[in-house]
Amino acid sequence: MCLGIPGKVVEIYEVDGTLMSKVDFDGVVQEVCIATTPEAQLGQYVLVHAGFSLNVLTDIEASETLKILKELEAFNQSYYGEQDPQ
Amino acid sequence: MTASKVSPESIRQTKAVMDEIRRITTRPWNIMEICGGQTHSIMEYGLDQLLPEEISLIHGPGCPVCVTSLELIERALQIAVLPEVIFTSFGDMLRVPGSSSDLFGARAQGADVRVVYSPMDAVKLAQANPEKQVVFFAVGFETTVPAIAASVLHAEKLGLKNFSILPANVLVPPAMHAILQSPDNRVNAFLAAGHVCAIMGYWQYEPIAEKYRTPIVVTGFDPLDLAMGILMNVRQLEEDRVEVENAYPKYVTRLGNQTAQSMIDQVFEPVDRQWRGIGTIAQSGLGLKAPYQHFDAGVRFDIQLAQLQESPMCIAGSVLRGVAKPIDCPAFGTLCIPTNPLGAPMVSAEGACSAYYRFHKVK
Amino acid sequence: MEDNLPVMQGAVCPIPISQHQQVVIGHGAGGVLTHDLIRNIFQKYLGNVILNQGNDAALLRMWQEIPEDQNLVVSTDAHIVSPLFFAGGDIGRLSVCGTVNDVSMLGAVPKFLTATFILEEGFSIADLEKILVSMAAAAEEAQVRIVAADTKVTEKGKSDGVFISTTGFGWVDRQYHISGQSALAGDIVIVSGPIGNHGIAVAEARGNLGFRSQIRSDVAPLNDMIAVLLDAVPNVHVLRDPTRGGLATTLVEIACQSKVTIRLKEENIPVDRDVRSACDMLGLDPLYMANEGKLIVIVPSEDAELALETLRSHPYGHKAVEIGLVESSSEGQLLLKTPLGTTRHLDMLAGEMLPRIC
Numbered sequence: 001m002c003l004g005i006p007g008k009v010v011e012i013y014e015v016d017g018t019l020m021s022k023v024d025f026d027g028v029v030q031e032v033c034i035a036t037t038p039e040a041q042l043g044q045y046v047l048v049h050a051g052f053s054l055n056v057l058t059d060i061e062a063s064e065t066l067k068i069l070k071e072l073e074a075f076n077q078s079y080y081g082e083q084d085p086q
Numbered sequence: 087m088t089a090s091k092v093s094p095e096s097i098r099q100t101k102a103v104m105d106e107i108r109r110i111t112t113r114p115w116n117i118m119e120i121c122g123g124q125t126h127s128i129m130e131y132g133l134d135q136l137l138p139e140e141i142s143l144i145h146g147p148g149c150p151v152c153v154t155s156l157e158l159i160e161r162a163l164q165i166a167v168l169p170e171v172i173f174t175s176f177g178d179m180l181r182v183p184g185s186s187s188d189l190f191g192a193r194a195q196g197a198d199v200r201v202v203y204s205p206m207d208a209v210k211l212a213q214a215n216p217e218k219q220v221v222f223f224a225v226g227f228e229t230t231v232p233a234i235a236a237s238v239l240h241a242e243k244l245g246l247k248n249f250s251i252l253p254a255n256v257l258v259p260p261a262m263h264a265i266l267q268s269p270d271n272r273v274n275a276f277l278a279a280g281h282v283c284a285i286m287g288y289w290q291y292e293p294i295a296e297k298y299r300t301p302i303v304v305t306g307f308d309p310l311d312l313a314m315g316i317l318m319n320v321r322q323l324e325e326d327r328v329e330v331e332n333a334y335p336k337y338v339t340r341l342g343n344q345t346a347q348s349m350i351d352q353v354f355e356p357v358d359r360q361w362r363g364i365g366t367i368a369q370s371g372l373g374l375k376a377p378y379q380h381f382d383a384g385v386r387f388d389i390q391l392a393q394l395q396e397s398p399m400c401i402a403g404s405v406l407r408g409v410a411k412p413i414d415c416p417a418f419g420t421l422c423i424p425t426n427p428l429g430a431p432m433v434s435a436e437g438a439c440s441a442y443y444r445f446h447k448v449k
Numbered sequence: 450m451e452d453n454l455p456v457m458q459g460a461v462c463p464i465p466i467s468q469h470q471q472v473v474i475g476h477g478a479g480g481v482l483t484h485d486l487i488r489n490i491f492q493k494y495l496g497n498v499i500l501n502q503g504n505d506a507a508l509l510r511m512w513q514e515i516p517e518d519q520n521l522v523v524s525t526d527a528h529i530v531s532p533l534f535f536a537g538g539d540i541g542r543l544s545v546c547g548t549v550n551d552v553s554m555l556g557a558v559p560k561f562l563t564a565t566f567i568l569e570e571g572f573s574i575a576d577l578e579k580i581l582v583s584m585a586a587a588a589e590e591a592q593v594r595i596v597a598a599d600t601k602v603t604e605k606g607k608s609d610g611v612f613i614s615t616t617g618f619g620w621v622d623r624q625y626h627i628s629g630q631s632a633l634a635g636d637i638v639i640v641s642g643p644i645g646n647h648g649i650a651v652a653e654a655r656g657n658l659g660f661r662s663q664i665r666s667d668v669a670p671l672n673d674m675i676a677v678l679l680d681a682v683p684n685v686h687v688l689r690d691p692t693r694g695g696l697a698t699t700l701v702e703i704a705c706q707s708k709v710t711i712r713l714k715e716e717n718i719p720v721d722r723d724v725r726s727a728c729d730m731l732g733l734d735p736l737y738m739a740n741e742g743k744l745i746v747i748v749p750s751e752d753a754e755l756a757l758e759t760l761r762s763h764p765y766g767h768k769a770v771e772i773g774l775v776e777s778s779s780e781g782q783l784l785l786k787t788p789l790g791t792t793r794h795l796d797m798l799a800g801e802m803l804p805r806i807c
Binding site: 004038 | 099102103106123176203204205206207226229230232233236239240243244280281284285307314317318331332333334335336337338339343345346349
């Protein structure tokens with residue numbers, strides 16, 4: 001479920017003891033509570049839902065999905081030759 | 087920038103993944119997603135049109151708006167009309183029909199019903215309106231629960247006496263059990279909801295996959311994410327493997343967001359909950375733990391409920407469990423349309439009936 | 450000119466205070482307060498030779514104004530936007546541009562406007578002045594004159610600050626047959642620029658979205674751009690501005706009126722980055738958000754390039770782009786081709802768009 005949109009943390013502060021932040025979504029800046037991801041740093045991307053952060057964006061270099069995509073690229077190259085399969 | 091959210095690179099990759107799915111599929115498979123956001127995405131991009139005929143996508147009960155029980159809607163309506171109450175809710179709950187009215191109707195009659203985008207907005211409203219009782223309709227799956235838990239904790243820190251929630255949250259794993267245990271179950275594999283798993287991780291699905299021999303792949307929302315989730319499921323099915331795999335590593339790890347989980351554990355505990363159209367699923371909802379009971383609007387406001395009636399024509403239950411398609415319903419598109427919904431799946435933008443109505447008219 | 454003696458009429462206060470910060474019920478009574486309001490506020494900002502005559506109706510010397518072989522075009526609109534002020538505009542600019550644009554959609558040149566104001570007791574005079582300044586500026590830009598006006602006052606709570614109703618008059622050359630019924634198979638569909646800006650700007654101005662952006666309403670008078678377009682491409686088939694209900698609803702209307710299929714290419718439809726973001730955050734679809742300064746143009750394919758070039762040369766159309774084409778069919782429908790090559794059906798907006806959580 002759930003509309004989760006990634007945005008960049010541009011400010012971090014506290015309100016009444018709760019960790020808050022300003023997150024920039026391509027020019028739209030929203031106040032987001034990051035008590036749910038206290039490890040988030042300035043400049044990092046967080047996934048935001050209902051005014052709260054769900055998680056911090058992870059580097060996926062070693063992931064399974066990237067491996068599959070690379071395999072498929074290799075497969076498609078050999079199957080279709082040099083052409084881009086449209 | 088255009089109306090399209092996907093990059094050319096991503097489109098190329100999606101097509102390559104779809105080609106691969108077509109190449110390896112040899113038998114018919116039914117794959118279910120339990121996530122309104124994924125249902126919406128599949129419909130928006132017409133992904134089902136790109137899959138081979140053998141793969142059927144079944145839309146599960148992933149729309150928390152759709153599965154909120156009639157009883158809770160009625161409770162919400164009764165609380166909303168109280169003169170001292172400011173009733174706050176996510177926008178898509180406003181048109182869900184109760185027995186005779188909905189929150190929109192209540193607002194038209196003078197009730198102070200307000201759309202909020204975050205439970206924190208409700209807490210702020212309570213701070214700004216000390217003479218009013220602010221109630222938040224706590225709907226949503228695990229993705230939304232940390233936000234609600236954190237808001238309750240924040241309200242407690244502020245010592246607010248005029249903030250409460252009407253607990254209506256539901257959990258995914260018990261729903262998966264219920265679906266897989268059902269005698270008319272047709273599901274061969276699941277796409278697990280990416281954002282639910284961003285919070286909860288996917289360790290909870292391992293016993294489910296094993297018990298029912300059903301592959302489960304954590305999946306995201308854009309066309310490439312969805313295609314990848316489907317591919318990984320089809321590979322497992324064709325290879326007769328059963329695992330829980332992660333096709334959304336950007337935001338999901340096996341153990342999930344532990345800070346968020348501990349907030350949930352601090353404030354909530356599992357309770358039995360009724361899913362509209364399906365029935366009661368044991369331990370599938372969340373209620374407030376004893377130290378936070380005073381934030382429960384169901385307790386704070388004494389509400390008497392009369393006999394509740396669903397529309398006899400609405401087959402929401404079967405649609406939500408994936409055993410019927412919206413077009414199987416006699417009322418679909420005629421008596422039951424987005425501007426005059428008989429049941430919840432026609433109201434919410436992600437409800438299967440609404441999605442079908444809006445996206446499926448192309449023959 | 451009447452003399453300035455106050456009128457004694459039963460319960461009316463014989464010495465009304467003439468310097469008001471807010472609208473009072475007396476302003477609608479027709480007596481001195483009303484005349485004060487008209488003379489010092491309305492005529493001050495909207496005044497022109499015709500309006501200032503102060504008669505019950507405007508005398509328009511049509512034989513001096515209208516060229517031969519013209520049809521008269523009339524349009525009317527009510528404006529109840531809330532909030533009254535938003536980034537990029539206000540109810541004043543909206544009411545003038547809205548009616549100017551409606552008249553222009555038939556290819557007509559708008560000339561005269563009337564305006565009625567329903568004021569709520571307690572409404573700030575300073576805000577009223579701001580709105581009138583805005584209307585005057587919009588009328589000036591559109592080269593139209595407000596020739597008749599009226600104002601009434603309701604009790605507090607019975608209206609929302611101010612409601613404005615405008616009626617516009619213009620004339621159109623009899624050779625033009627621009628209407629929603631005129632789209633033909635083979636025509637090209639063009640939009641004059643990015644969509645969704647007005648809808649988001651107004652939503653943001655309501656103050657409860659919890660975010661801040663630089664998004665501004667696109668509200669603008671399009672008659673000049675349309676005149677330039679028709680000069681270069683007289684054979685335009687359809688003109689319409691995608692206001693409430695957005696681009697999608699407007700195109701469904703046209704498709705049904707003309708009984709054709711309109712097929713759009715999603716990746717061509719322009720949406721500004723921040724508007725896209727705001728819509729994503731709220732779960733709203735830019736295809737259904739209101740626009741108040743955009744134009745849909747449907748032209749025969751051989752005229753499409755020139756139409757685009759002409760629009761792009763105008764400040765209000767510099768981001769014009771081709772977004773779809775018209776096909777024959779037995780009934781009206783709107784289709785959208787996604788970047789993946791799949792197609793889906795677009796309907797009119799059903800009810801109010803609700804921001805979603807999922």
